[in-house]
Structures are given as structure tokens and as C-alpha cells.
Amino acid sequence: MAGMARPMAKVSASVKRFITSDYKLESVLPKEGWRESEDLISAFNRLTLELSAYHAFHLSQIVEERAKAEALVETIPDGVLLVDDRGRLIYSNKVALKMLGIPKPDTSIALPGSVSREAFQVVLKDILTSQEDFLKAEVAVPHPDETYAIVRNFRVISRRFPLATLKAPGRVLIIRDVTVEKEIESARETFFHMITHDMRVPLTSIHGYASLLARFVSASPEADKCLRAILRSSVRLKGMIEDILNTIKLERGALKLRLDTVDAGVLCAQVFEIHEPLAALKSIKFSAVPPPSKIEFQGDSLLLERIITNLVGNALKFTPRGGVVTVHCRQEPGEVVFFIEDTGPGIPEDKQKEIFAKYTQLEEHKYLGFGLGLAMCRMAVELHKGRIWVQSSEGKGSKFIFSIPTK
Numbered sequence: 001m002a003g004m005a006r007p008m009a010k011v012s013a014s015v016k017r018f019i020t021s022d023y024k025l026e027s028v029l030p031k032e033g034w035r036e037s038e039d040l041i042s043a044f045n046r047l048t049l050e051l052s053a054y055h056a057f058h059l060s061q062i063v064e065e066r067a068k069a070e071a072l073v074e075t076i077p078d079g080v081l082l083v084d085d086r087g088r089l090i091y092s093n094k095v096a097l098k099m100l101g102i103p104k105p106d107t108s109i110a111l112p113g114s115v116s117r118e119a120f121q122v123v124l125k126d127i128l129t130s131q132e133d134f135l136k137a138e139v140a141v142p143h144p145d146e147t148y149a150i151v152r153n154f155r156v157i158s159r160r161f162p163l164a165t166l167k168a169p170g171r172v173l174i175i176r177d178v179t180v181e182k183e184i185e186s187a188r189e190t191f192f193h194m195i196t197h198d199m200r201v202p203l204t205s206i207h208g209y210a211s212l213l214a215r216f217v218s219a220s221p222e223a224d225k226c227l228r229a230i231l232r233s234s235v236r237l238k239g240m241i242e243d244i245l246n247t248i249k250l251e252r253g254a255l256k257l258r259l260d261t262v263d264a265g266v267l268c269a270q271v272f273e274i275h276e277p278l279a280a281l282k283s284i285k286f287s288a289v290p291p292p293s294k295i296e297f298q299g300d301s302l303l304l305e306r307i308i309t310n311l312v313g314n315a316l317k318f319t320p321r322g323g324v325v326t327v328h329c330r331q332e333p334g335e336v337v338f339f340i341e342d343t344g345p346g347i348p349e350d351k352q353k354e355i356f357a358k359y360t361q362l363e364e365h366k367y368l369g370f371g372l373g374l375a376m377c378r379m380a381v382e383l384h385k386g387r388i389w390v391q392s393s394e395g396k397g398s399k400f401i402f403s404i405p406t407k
């Protein structure tokens with residue numbers, strides 16, 4: 001039996017050693033015992049040799065993949081973090097540690113507790129307790145020395161990702177320093193504000209003198225036509241300038257409502273009248289349906305007119321020739337609701353919220369406007385404590401709806 005039992009015991013001990021040494025082959029087993037034992041030992045030696053080579057190859061591949069990923073992640077200027085379902089740090093590049101003020105990463109670190117910058121703590125807490133797949137947030141971080149009035153702005157983007165070892169998903173967080181981007185945006189807005197503001201004076205004078213001239217030359221039909229075109233364009237340009245200035249003021253919280261009694265039907269009819277010639281030019285069937293009875297409420301009539309003008313303007317702009325655009329309003333319990341409907345291209349469902357953000361335009365409409373109109377409408381409606389939204393199906397048209405509380 002010794003011819004079989006001893007070699008078997010050696011093979012068994014060798015298997016244990018092989019596993020505990022992490023598949024590293026230290027030496028081959030010498031053949032001994034019966035012929036069958038010798039065959040077994042040589043088969044075992046071949047098996048361990050192959051396993052060891054296979055394991056070493058995979059290990060070097062994993063190390064290489066990790067080195068590649070690290071080289072990428074450490075080269076980009078953004079902070080990158082991976083955390084598990086409980087906020088424990090799985091991976092972080094050096095930039096992220098510096099941004100968050102984490103001195104040294106180790107496995108015991110959990111967000112947001114280990115983050116020394118308070119502003120980040122608040123945002124990270126919200127992100128890590130959220131069940132949303134995709135999140136975006138902005139963080140303004142003051143200079144650590146409060147005597148400096150310097151603030152750095154960061155954008156945090158987060159997405160959930162599945163972890164093979166855990167039931168709940170983890171999160172990847174990308175932190176980007178957007179301080180310079182914000183400064184450029186603010187400078188651009190100040191410049192935009194100054195120019196638009198200064199354009200108001202000459203424009204008022206063009207409009208004023210054109211109306212005066214219209215009185216003297218009304219005998220000539222050609223001159224009359226030209227003057228009417230000048231007047232129409234100057235009114236449109238004035239509206240666009242008002243929208244830009246209103247957007248800036250609304251954003252800064254500097255616009256106060258000038259409340260008066262507004263007749264909803266009259267408001268719709270006024271906007272309809274101004275846009276009728278434009279609709280006729282595009283052969284669009286345009287109508288303003290009067291409400292069955294008078295609807296009166298407290299609102300800022302000039303601002304409300306700009307909201308309906310923008311929505312009607314968009315409907316006429318995006319609806320192709322021969323389409324239909326309708327504007328109407330309705331009294332509902334506690335609110336008045338306005339509807340601007342068109343038979344244009346419609347808006348995809350995933351963009352129906354986004355278009356109310358500043359500078360957001362559908363890809364196919366880039367450069368057809370500023371992308372400010374709907375943002376201004378949203379802020380102006382919200383200042384009235386109302387709501388604005390769109391119902392649309394692609395290819396069939398859009399229905400913009402906004403409601404203003406009447407109580």
C-alpha cells in the first residue's frame with residue numbers, strides 16, 4: 001500500500017501548498033511508488049504547471065488593465081471617486097482627494113463624513129441618500145481662510161453602477177472645477193446686459209419717429225407698407241430686448257411683479273393680433289379662441305404678455321407652412337390656465353423638462369434663437385406662483401400649458 005498511500009499523501013499536501021501559495025509553483029513532485037502513482041504525480045505536475053502559468057498570465061493582465069485605468073483617471077483634471085452602497089470609498093484619484101480635503105485614502109473612509117469641506121458634505125449627503133440613477137449638483141466652496149472673498153465652483157455628476165460583490169449599486173462621482181467657466185458666463189452676461197440695455201434708447205427713438213412719420217406719409221401706400229414693417233420689427237426687437245433683461249433680472253431675483261387686474265381673454269387676443277400677419281405669411285391657420293365668460297385675475301400684464309408672446313412665437317416659428325396654431329385660456333378651480341397649441345414637429349419626451357432651462361435647444365433647432373425664451377417663461381410663471389409644462393408627441397405637435405393661481 002505504501003506504493004500508493006505515500007505518493008497520494010504527498011500529492012494532497014502539495015495541492016494545499018499550491019493553493020495557499022496563491023497558485024505559485026515552487027517545485028515539482030518527484031515520481032515515486034507504483035506505476036499508477038508515478039502517472040498520477042506526473043499528471044499533477046503538468047496540471048499545476050499549467051494552472052500556475054494561466055494564473056500568472058491573468059494576474060499580469062489584471063495589473064496591466066488597472067495600470068491603464070489608473071493612468072487615465074490620474075491624468076484627467078476632474079476628481080473621480082467610486083463608492084459602495086454605504087458611501088465607503090472604493091477608489092479615488094488624487095484630484096478628488098484634494099478637492100474634498102481627504103488627507104489619505106484608506107478602506108475605512110466613508111463619504112460624506114470624511115470630507116473636510118462643509119459645502120461638499122451637504123451635497124454628497126444628498127447624492128448618497130438619493131435613489132436616482134443620475135444626479136447633477138453645483139457646489140460653491142469658500143476659501144478656507146474666510147478673510148479672502150474667493151469662492152471656487154464645482155459641478156458634481158453622479159451615476160449609479162452595479163457592483164458584482166454587493167446587492168445594492170455603488171456610485172461613480174465626477175467632480176469638475178467650473179470656476180473659470182462660471183466667471184466667463186458671468187462676464188458674458190454682464191456684457192450682454194450692458195449692450196441690450198443700451199440698445200433700448202435708440203430703438204425707442206426709431207419706433208417713436210417711425211410712428212410719427214406714419215402720420216405724415218399715410219397717403220402713399222408703398223411708404224405706408226414700409227413704415228408698418230419698420231414698426232412691426234421694432235416692436236419685436238423691443239420685446240426680445242425686454243426678454244433678455246427680464247431673464248437676467250428674474251435670475252438675480254431682482255424682478256418684482258407689477259400686479260394689476262388682467263383679463264385673460266383680452267391678453268390672448270392682443271398677442272393674437274400682433275402675430276396674425278406673421279401667421280398669414282406662413283399660411284398657418286392661427287386663432288385665439290375667446291373664453292365662454294370673462295376671466296379676470298391679478299397678474300403682471302406686461303410679463304404675462306411676454307410669456308404668451310414667446311410661446312406663440314415659438315409655435316409659429318417651429319410649425320411648418322399650412323399648420324395650425326391655437327391660443328386659448330380657461331378658468332379652473334383656483335387658477336386660470338393658458339394653452340398654446342401647434343401642429344409642429346413636437347418635442348421628445350426626454351427633452352420636455354430640459355427645454356425650460358437656459359440655452360437649451362433641440363439639436364435640430366440650434367442657432368434658430370437664443371434658447372432663453374422658455375427659461376424666461378418658466379421663471380416669470382413661477383414668480384406668479386404658477387406652473388408651466390408641455391405635452392407633446394413627436395411629429396404631431398406640442399401643447400404648452402401654464403397656470404396662474406387666482407387666489
Ligand code: ADP
Pocket residue numbers: 310314315318342344345346347355360361362363365366368369370371372373374375398
Ligand atoms: P429659442 O426658441 O430661442 O431657441 P426657447 O427657450 O424659446 O429658445 O426654446 C427652446 C427650444 O425648445 C427651442 O430651440 C426648440 O428646440 C424647442 N421648442 C420650443 N417651442 C417649441 C415648439 N412649439 N415646437 C417644437 N420645439 C419647440
